[in-house]
Amino acid sequence: MGISWSQLRSKLLLTWSITCDLTHALFNSPFLLLRSLYTIYLRPALTPTLSLDPAPRVKSLREHQEEVEVVRRGVEVAREAGRKVVMGRQEGEGHVARGRGYKDGAERISMSHLNALLSIAVESRVAHVEPLVTFAGLCTATLEKGFLPAVVPEFRSITVGGAIQGLGIESSSWRNSTFDTSVTDATLIAGDAQIRTAKDDGELWSAVPGSCGTVALVAGSEVQLEKASPWMRVRYVRYRTPSEFGREADCKIGSLSSEQGEDGRSWMGSDAVMDAIAFEHGTIGMFGGCVTQEEAERLVGGSMGVYKDHPGRGFFFSHVEQIAKRDGGYVTSDTREKRKEQFGEVIHEELIPTLEYLFRYDKGGFWAVHALSALLPPLRLLLSRLLLPLFNTFLSTSTLYKVALLMSDQKRENVSMLQDVDIPYSEGRFEDFVEWEREEIGVWPLWLCPVRGEHEPRVLGLGHKASDSSNPRNEDAQGRSWVMNVGLYGIPRSPRPLVDLNIELERKVTEMGGKKGLYAFVYADKEYFWSGYDREGYDAVRRKYGSEGVMMELWEKVRVRF
Secondary structure, X not given: OOOOHHHHHHHHHHHHHHHHHHHHHHHHHHHHHHHHHHHHHHOOOOOOOOOOOOOOOEOOHHHHHHHHHHHHHHHHHHHHHOOOEEEEOOOOOOOOOOOOHHHOOOEEEEOOOOOOEEEXXXXXXXXXXXXXXXXXXXHHHHHOOOEEEOOOOOOOOOEHHHHHHOOOOOOOHHHHOXXXXXXXXXXXXXXXXXXXEOOOOHHHHHOOOOOOOOOEEEEEEEEEEEEOOOEEEEEEEEEOOHHHHHHHHHHHHHOOOOOOOHHHOEOEOOOOEEEEEEEXXXXXXXXXXXEOHHXXXXXXXXXXXXXXXXXXXXXXXXXXXXXXXXXXXXXXXXXXXXXXOOOOEEEEEEEEEHHHHHOOOOEOOOOHHHHHHHHOHHHHHOOOOOOOOOOHHHHEHHHXXXXXXXXXXXXXXXXXXXXXXXXXXXXXXXXXXXXXXXHHXXXXXXXXXXXXXXXXXXXXXXXXXXXXXXXXXXXXXOOOEEEEEEEEEEOOOOOOOHHHHHHXXXXXXXXXXXXXXXXXXXXXXXXXXXXXXXXXXXXXXXXXOOOEOOEOOHHHHXXXXX
């Protein structure tokens, strides 16, 4: 089968973008080497990292409204012409492991100009931002004022709009659920080309998170902020099995109560964050929170180490694995006495600059870079100790997605697995899933991220369908259930075709009442896919707000196309 002009154009643009990234990495390599030497030997240990990416530019509300009107008119023109609307982005932008073939023939609405910060209200702890602002930029701006978004997804170039449409999560999600639950208002443009707000139209808003742009475009949002500081204190806890970490997470989530209201939400403290990496030889849970500069100085004075990323350093997961393999590390006496974890043993503590902690998995895409290097042997050379410092910036997740998209969907999907699945938690169900994955798929390590259920219903939210009363699940003191997000990034040990493994994974997750991340292809047919979602509610919102026939239907957008 020949390649179409649109496919050829896409590959050429991706190649150009990757070449620019590679050239940038080579040009910067001498400066990065000097930076590594400075960080290791000369930089004071408690010099905080205050910026990874520049803060977004500031835009007036009037300019923002004028540019939103341009987007609205674009939707209106497409609607009148009978064309489907998709978001127009440059090749390689975004964090989607699916090809862009679904956009062929659709009207691409450019929103690239909606990438500015409108305001940060310190008293009300709210940031008003446009949808294409990245989290690295947003966090740089808010941390200067002592705040962070309640949930910060793991990759620097994930955008605010993308985290709403795709249910962004990370280690604070055990307290705060998905990112969209901390959005206090949003500007929405549905298929009828009308501008609405989430506050004024809760029915429309309830169907937007998780809809991947098939219900409405997000043209702006107000994001709730929490108190934070430039330093994180992180403790590493060893568990024999992933199930022990699951029990730990269940205890901590179960202890959350209605007394911990909005005023008490904070990145400060010893239990603001929680996630884990499950290696074959054991599981390491990571817990912690922000500390003041004075507390950081006290801890370093007491011999606590400081982890800082620099161009010569490897990937964060390798750092965690080294901690796991050591007999023991540094643990303060007060941590040993308090024994905050019931099912594991604290084996190490350290300080990490907050911005570096937030995006610790960005370099190498967790550990997916190793799977990608199996597809592209030249990439493997860049992972050597000699070349890694030179190509450090080239191995960011945003570039790795571009490299992956150079290959055909079929080739990529037949070599490596890239999936996130949400398992509604009960001890037996989670343990069964981990054992099933070990025997039937065999991808290791696994990323484990507990995610608290939404406090308000979402049409396409986590866990069960709203109408599903089967599969009992654990709940916290407020009656909110939670899911364990399991990330499978790598080459399965099973010799069976990867397509078959992906299909079986989808079926297993659906049988357990769970869902999968829709950044990856969906293999299920339409009927089976919708058996795990509230299709009736989704279709009703799309009909009411004119999105049916104007915006792509969800399954049609995410289904496999080879």
